[in-house]
Amino acid sequence: MEFMKAKIEEKLKGRIVKWEEKNPKRHYIEIKKDDLRETTEFLFRKLGLRFCIATGIDNIKNMEVIYHFSDDKTGVIYSFRVFTERDGGEIPTISDIIKGAKWIEREIHELLGINFPGNEDLSRLLLDPSWPKGVFPLRKDYEYGRKEELPKSVCSMPTIGAKTGGKDRTIIPIGPYHPLQEEPEFFELEVFGEKVVKVNINLGYNHRGIEKISEGKHWDQVTFLVERICGICSTSHPFAYVLAVEDLLGLEIPERAKYIRSVIGEIERIHSHLLWLGLAGHFLGYNTVWMWAWKYREPVLDLAEQISGNRNHYAMMKIGGVRRDILNSEIDGMKEKLNSIVSALKMFQGAVQDDPIIKARTKNVGTLSRQDAIYYCVIGPTARPSGITMDIRKIDIKNSAYGLVDWNVIATENGDVYDKVVCRILEMFESVKIINQCFDRLKTLKEGEICEEVREIPKGEGIGRYEAPRGEVWHYVRSDGGNTPVRHKIRAPSYMNVASNEVAAAGGTVSDAAITLAAVDPCYCCTERMQAVENGKLKYDWQELIKMSQEKTKKMKGRK
Amino acid sequence: MKEIFYYLVFPGFAFSITAGILASWVERKLTARLQWRVGPPILQPLYDIAKLFTKENVIPKNAQIVTFFLAPLLSFAAVLLVSTMVGSAQFLKGGFRGDIIAVVYLLAIPSLCLILGGAASSNPLASFGAAREMKLILSYELIFWTAIAVTWIKTGGLLKLSEIISFQQSGKYILFSPSGFIAFLLAITTMQAKLGRVPFDVAEAETEILAGPYIEYSGPLLGFFKMSQYILLVALPFFLCEIFMGGVNILKYFIMLLLVVLIENTNPRLKITQFLWFSWIILFPIGIIAIILALAGL
Numbered sequence: 001m002e003f004m005k006a007k008i009e010e011k012l013k014g015r016i017v018k019w020e021e022k023n024p025k026r027h028y029i030e031i032k033k034d035d036l037r038e039t040t041e042f043l044f045r046k047l048g049l050r051f052c053i054a055t056g057i058d059n060i061k062n063m064e065v066i067y068h069f070s071d072d073k074t075g076v077i078y079s080f081r082v083f084t085e086r087d088g089g090e091i092p093t094i095s096d097i098i099k100g101a102k103w104i105e106r107e108i109h110e111l112l113g114i115n116f117p118g119n120e121d122l123s124r125l126l127l128d129p130s131w132p133k134g135v136f137p138l139r140k141d142y143e144y145g146r147k148e149e150l151p152k153s154v155c156s157m158p159t160i161g162a163k164t165g166g167k168d169r170t171i172i173p174i175g176p177y178h179p180l181q182e183e184p185e186f187f188e189l190e191v192f193g194e195k196v197v198k199v200n201i202n203l204g205y206n207h208r209g210i211e212k213i214s215e216g217k218h219w220d221q222v223t224f225l226v227e228r229i230c231g232i233c234s235t236s237h238p239f240a241y242v243l244a245v246e247d248l249l250g251l252e253i254p255e256r257a258k259y260i261r262s263v264i265g266e267i268e269r270i271h272s273h274l275l276w277l278g279l280a281g282h283f284l285g286y287n288t289v290w291m292w293a294w295k296y297r298e299p300v301l302d303l304a305e306q307i308s309g310n311r312n313h314y315a316m317m318k319i320g321g322v323r324r325d326i327l328n329s330e331i332d333g334m335k336e337k338l339n340s341i342v343s344a345l346k347m348f349q350g351a352v353q354d355d356p357i358i359k360a361r362t363k364n365v366g367t368l369s370r371q372d373a374i375y376y377c378v379i380g381p382t383a384r385p386s387g388i389t390m391d392i393r394k395i396d397i398k399n400s401a402y403g404l405v406d407w408n409v410i411a412t413e414n415g416d417v418y419d420k421v422v423c424r425i426l427e428m429f430e431s432v433k434i435i436n437q438c439f440d441r442l443k444t445l446k447e448g449e450i451c452e453e454v455r456e457i458p459k460g461e462g463i464g465r466y467e468a469p470r471g472e473v474w475h476y477v478r479s480d481g482g483n484t485p486v487r488h489k490i491r492a493p494s495y496m497n498v499a500s501n502e503v504a505a506a507g508g509t510v511s512d513a514a515i516t517l518a519a520v521d522p523c524y525c526c527t528e529r530m531q532a533v534e535n536g537k538l539k540y541d542w543q544e545l546i547k548m549s550q551e552k553t554k555k556m557k558g559r560k
Numbered sequence: 561m562k563e564i565f566y567y568l569v570f571p572g573f574a575f576s577i578t579a580g581i582l583a584s585w586v587e588r589k590l591t592a593r594l595q596w597r598v599g600p601p602i603l604q605p606l607y608d609i610a611k612l613f614t615k616e617n618v619i620p621k622n623a624q625i626v627t628f629f630l631a632p633l634l635s636f637a638a639v640l641l642v643s644t645m646v647g648s649a650q651f652l653k654g655g656f657r658g659d660i661i662a663v664v665y666l667l668a669i670p671s672l673c674l675i676l677g678g679a680a681s682s683n684p685l686a687s688f689g690a691a692r693e694m695k696l697i698l699s700y701e702l703i704f705w706t707a708i709a710v711t712w713i714k715t716g717g718l719l720k721l722s723e724i725i726s727f728q729q730s731g732k733y734i735l736f737s738p739s740g741f742i743a744f745l746l747a748i749t750t751m752q753a754k755l756g757r758v759p760f761d762v763a764e765a766e767t768e769i770l771a772g773p774y775i776e777y778s779g780p781l782l783g784f785f786k787m788s789q790y791i792l793l794v795a796l797p798f799f800l801c802e803i804f805m806g807g808v809n810i811l812k813y814f815i816m817l818l819l820v821v822l823i824e825n826t827n828p829r830l831k832i833t834q835f836l837w838f839s840w841i842i843l844f845p846i847g848i849i850a851i852i853l854a855l856a857g858l
Contacts, residue, residue: 170684178770194688194832283767285758285829291595357759357828510688511831514768 004047004071008078011042018081025074025396026247026463028066030081033091036067039080040094043069049078050390051098051377052465053496055476055489056108058139063089063114068463068476072388075395077463084114093118100377100496103203111138126204137212144216169197172510174517176205187501187517194509199502214488219245219457222485223317226475229492231312232275235268236468237475237490238317239400243464244475245319245457246399253399257321257450259438262401264307264316265466266431266438270341271300272469273381273424273431277348280421283515284361289351296344299337306334306556321451328447331439338435345432349425352418362418366516368504369415376500380471380493385423386415392467400466405437417515457481468493571647573640580790581605583817587793590821605790612783620776622682631677632777632784638669639788643795649721650798650808659719660708663799667704667754670788671697674763677785678773689772692832693763696753699839700760704750706847710734710743711803713854721802728806735804739853744804746847751796752823753835756789759827760835793817 005027009016017030031039043049049069057064067080084091093116095102105116106125113136116122124131130151136142175186184205190198210229214222226237239261246253274297281289301311307326308314316322326334352358368378373386383390389411397403410426412419461478471493478487505513540548566572584605592599619625645658645666671693678690711734712719715727734740753760764772777785797816801808830838 172684172688172769281828285761285765285767286827287591287758288595288825289828291597295596355828357830360834361828361831509831509833511762511765511768511829514765 007047012039023250025076027076028079028081033082033084036082037092037094040097044098051100053474053491054104054108056112056114057487058112060140062086063112065091065108065114072390072395090115090117095119098377099375100499103495103499112136126207137209189510189513191510196506196508196510196513199505201498201501211488211490214485216484218483219319222488224315226490227313227315232272233468233470234313235264235316236466236473239265240464240466240473240475242317242319243399243466244462244477247464248460248462248477248479249454251320251452253321253452254449256442256445258399258401259442260322260326260450263435263438264314266435267300267304269431269469270428271297273428276424280515296341299341302556303334303337305553309553318451320454325447325450326442328443331443335436335439338432342432345425345428352421352425359418362421362515363416365417365508365512366504367414367416368500372500372503373415378497378500380467381420381424381427382471382497382500384411385419387411387413392465392472396465401438405434407434470494471497566648567640567644571651572644575647576643576791576794577787579794583793584790586817587821591825594825609783609786612786613780615779617779617781620682624680627676627680631673631680632781635670635673635788636784638666639791639795642666643791645721646795646798646802649725649802658721660721660803661719664705664708668701670792674773681776683776685769686773686775688769689763693773695832695836696760696763699836700750700753703746703839703843703847706851707743707747708803710739710850710854714740725802725807733806738858739850740804742846742850746843747800748819749843751800752820754796755792755820757820757824759830761829762832762835765829
């Protein structure tokens, strides 16, 4: 830890404007923007730090961009602060050094109006093409809740084919509406026959401006807001957010709350991986796997419902602890339910390892080499199959129970789709192991001590991160002592992972591309229950269904 | 007159579409039960067809209209003819003439129509599907012929379906000879491909190219394609039962249908290159071995 710090200090001798050590794991270093490229090159190439994300902030008097680098061996985050003018501000690009920084520079460019000379492609990433020019929604003079008038007829499709290189190439569109991606993302596959030559990725169909909304919400309300980012990672975002605020406060939460947090986080991981496994089966045309995986996901969702009252949006996280306790008397029943899925997991493991056709479809397909994984800064189960043994749960473990229980990081070597499947299946076994240990410890702790009281959020900044099922989620918050965050930067894992499809999907066939694009597990959302209709008549309406759901939860809670 | 009755009522259109709807329901119900789902009501395939025939036909702007229109109709007509031939060989002794060569030719027509229709619809995904369907035919068609040839050799050169049935009814079932058994397995594999079922549904591949050649079809035209599929689900197993098991009955047919459903639900989809390789490197030599065995009298 000290070694790395000393190296950075030595390299940047005399050029560090300010070195602020908030705590041993969070360093904020101010440098001049002209030194940025050299610093980045040194950190990324020489020291092997991983680029997490950049945060752009409008300070009204000037613009600030913070480049966050993570040391994945020790879990220390070095954040390099750079300032520039508010109007017409420029910061040299780092996207030619780190491919993973391409998108964030485009994003800061369109949302805050900072220019990045040297970055060739600064076209819009998230905003609609019809959005007026020169209006930057993340600046502070853009009032919260303001609406822009949209032109009457808008063609919001990006210009297809404009970038197509040679002739004889056809564009196969995957998205914005496609059975493969149930969420609106748009992959243009440039194909030559069956072979995919190039992949162009277009985003922004679903941009909801959550970072801006967050600046208008109270600290406690933001936990519920970030939960809505994704229905499947619905506890990872609040988890990382409360960790960020606790990092700002320097708070340590009660032990019981730590175990409960980890239990919920791991339940989410299992159900998310099972969901993905099912979808992967579906993408390969193996619908039986799809339905079976989702059937065996049900007991896991029941567990979540038993603990939190909800199948997907758990609302368990709270600054200073958790919102609900787990009753010690229910733990034995829950353990039984949890361990009932182990045999199903073993069956899936066997099916994947033994089925020759699954192997033929996934082995050596969509390979992401270790080198590309590093350049694109991918994380989680997209990086680990490429041989990068990195897991936030091992290195940044404050205020969660991962340091208190015994478990292993799963990593494989080849980086192909097969390894990604295997990696996710093995991770579920580890998750079961973690939850079982947490349950055992919970039984020895007194019920009720689940939360520290937090009244004021003082001035300061904090970074929280958590290993979501898809990789590291990243939350940065800054407070000026008021009751809302001044800046709340959120980076979901797919933001880094999806970009790596540029290399992983190119070179294969269209059939390969389908499963490769899906193998990073882009996020899907499913929240509501249904209305039941029988023979054309409404059998249960919305209210009745809610009542039935509540009764089911009650029934489960009553069961030992 | 008689011929028209055969063609339109029994064992042609009316009978085979009813049987097809039932078979399709059985397939969907079994699939659903295998996947822990409830499954559709018994008349669901009929509802599907009825719905399609009340809907609008949307024709893409740049489509080759004549080909686009004719492809599903031609496919449907060919399949009806197959079902009439196959059915009359079983149910009306020699009523409607037809030999296996005609049947095998007619069975290739639905795939050809799919290629024509896909290519005519001026959609990159449809032409993708059409190209894949073409490669599929290249892969399985010859295998299908070798499988049929085994029966032809074993029966001493009989070509008429009704004669092949009566030949086997004297106890010499083709299926129970070594060469016949191998040929039967090959025929099952190609049947799966001809029906467009997993693992050989590459041409349709919903999650890759969104149903491929069918993508631009809607309304009644899609309905004709659907009906050809339903009827094919009856006619093709009937045909295999007749040439390998000496005739059809409910039990034999159900076993064939069960095989289709089981294969469909226990495999992921192959890639087109893998299927080409699989048929030419593995299945074709096996077919040759079967023919050699048959010539040796085994």
